[in-house]
Amino acid sequence: MEKATKIIRLVLGGMITVLGLNGFIPFMPTPSVNEEMGVFLGALGATGYMFPMISLIKIVSGILLLLNRWVPLALVVLFTILANALLAHLFLDPAGIGMAIVAVALNGFLILGYKEKYLELAAKNK
Numbered sequence: 001m002e003k004a005t006k007i008i009r010l011v012l013g014g015m016i017t018v019l020g021l022n023g024f025i026p027f028m029p030t031p032s033v034n035e036e037m038g039v040f041l042g043a044l045g046a047t048g049y050m051f052p053m054i055s056l057i058k059i060v061s062g063i064l065l066l067l068n069r070w071v072p073l074a075l076v077v078l079f080t081i082l083a084n085a086l087l088a089h090l091f092l093d094p095a096g097i098g099m100a101i102v103a104v105a106l107n108g109f110l111i112l113g114y115k116e117k118y119l120e121l122a123a124k125n126k
């Protein structure tokens with residue numbers, strides 16, 4: 001289990017870091033989305049800050065996973081972004097949901113792998 005956790009941490013960290021960097025330096029093609037998802041993404045882009053903030057969070061979280069530093073915190077912060085991506089695809093663009101499912105599954109596996117850290121935190125706050 002420990003070896004699987006390390007491998008998945010590195011895979012998710014690398015994947016998320018690359019996706020975050022792509023937000024600032026576009027080197028991967030933008031996937032096509034349907035009209036509903038396009039409207040949603042357009043609204044996020046119109047804020048002027050959402051995509052840069054999301055990309056920065058991905059980069060920081062990904063690097064923390066790669067460096068094995070503050071992993072439980074990085075997983076919780078990253079989960080908020082990945083869960084929103086999953087729900088956006090589920091409700092607006094189900095055809096593009098595959099990668100979101102994989103990312104949430106990897107994140108969930110790691111959260112379970114670090115559950116003792118979350119339990120320690122819960123015990124300290126009683």
